Amino acid sequence: MASLVEQGEQVVVVHGGSTKVDETLERLGIDPEYVETPSGVVGRFTDETTMEVFEMAFGHLNTRLVAGLQSEGVDAVGLNGVDGKLLYGPRKSAVRVVEDGKKKIKRGDHSGTIKQVNGDLLESLLSDGYTPVAAPPMAGSEARSASEGSSGDEPREQVIPVNTDADRSAAAIAGELDATLVLLTDVEGVYEDPDDPATLIESVETSEEWAALEAAAEGFMGRKIMAAEEALSGGAPEVVVADANADTPILSALDGDGTHVQASAVQEADQ
Template sequence: MTIVIKVGGARAVDPAGALSDVASLYEDGESVAVVHGGSTAVDDTLERLGMEPEYVETPSGVVGRFTDEDTMEVFEMVFGHLNTQLVAGLQSLDVDAVGLNGVDGKLLHGPRKSAVRVKEDGKKKIKRGDHSGTIKEVNTDLLESLLDGSYVPVASPPMAGADDGEITPVNTDADRSAAAIAGALDGTLVLLTDVEGVYEDPDDPSTLIESVETAEEWAELEAAAEGFMSRKIMAAEEALDNGAEEVVIADANAEDPILSALDGSGTHLYQEALEDTQ
């Protein structure tokens, strides 16, 4: 079984503990893949360049980045830098890591969305010029070749977006990228973030939801998730629906964050719970 780890891109997330745990798992012979985000670093870079990050709300209420052509160039630059830094960090820990993005070998492939439906001032509109996509295929053969060769893939957006026969790099959500990879590999997904897991009361860490094993508990989980956490639940659902055995949402800044997550900390979501809702 492959353990797929998503290292979050929030400012409050320090990847050092996660990298150390990846090294421990690698040394023990475990099959490990890493996926990383970086939206916060993209926003910081845009601001330094005098550009304003743009976020839009879909008619269903989900808030996401609008990626125009200039933003896409910054996105590629920032994610390339972050990927190299993580690979170098793992290599320093004697992990044979290989960096790649979703365009490499069409690791993450699907249609480009050049126009998105948004809600502005209570009205539904079509906003054109977006560079984003929806993952429909994962190059599992590429991942398995690396894993079989005892390499640790370190993957990230952008994805390979198909647009009238052309392949172009486009933005896609890093959590959902990790979910697609975990599902394709029938693995366990560990989503590391800047909180301990999902809380029944988002403002009260003592209300941590430790396990979700039934349809009723899944409904309670969805009701509790707000903001960025709702996107992680969406990713978790996609991972479990596509073959992942388990998803853990856990604190990236905890001591031994991955090892402790695999040992029971955080919020654990199981395939059976999702199946019961369908």
């Protein structure tokens, strides 16, 4: 990535850290809780304690990543989604889950849905020569009553850090900046047969190819494709799903490796 910046390219880095969160929870003796949504997606339930660990783990990773980039000559600046309301939207304090085959409402969640991206903040940093390094949590908005410190009878907004998906954060930022999105993962891209790397889907340009891509994406790859759709619908011209283990993963992805999805594929599918 440093070589891209040296060539004058403007780059925004967005990172996750679920593994680090799980490791930190284990060290603290806290068992993570996973829930299944009615659509079949399994994810971590972020209660108040888990949210504190989340902030700790992501802050540590962000600092280390910024230091590493600075060591390579990149003038990196670390941000989370709360800074300047970079990633902003309503908090979801309750989620729909499936337990023992029954649909239930589970309360106490600290997660949110991104509705706005502070593109001006990122553009200002980029124009001044900085490389933003961003990560969750996001700025979650919820109403509070007058008795909780607001003046008058109208409820005032309260902003709290809440969890959000890193890939979807990257998608929201790419859409806001009309930028190409590179999603790195632990395989070479999306495979027609998830167990056979020889079936790599290299290019997706039409609605038919998009439908085939969605059908092929299973498990964690389904989340990548969901993020890809959000980025392309939001303004990104292209999304590349590529191998994080390549010698130069970002350069390799931009040079043609991985699965390249064009905005035209999603636009046709939406018509």
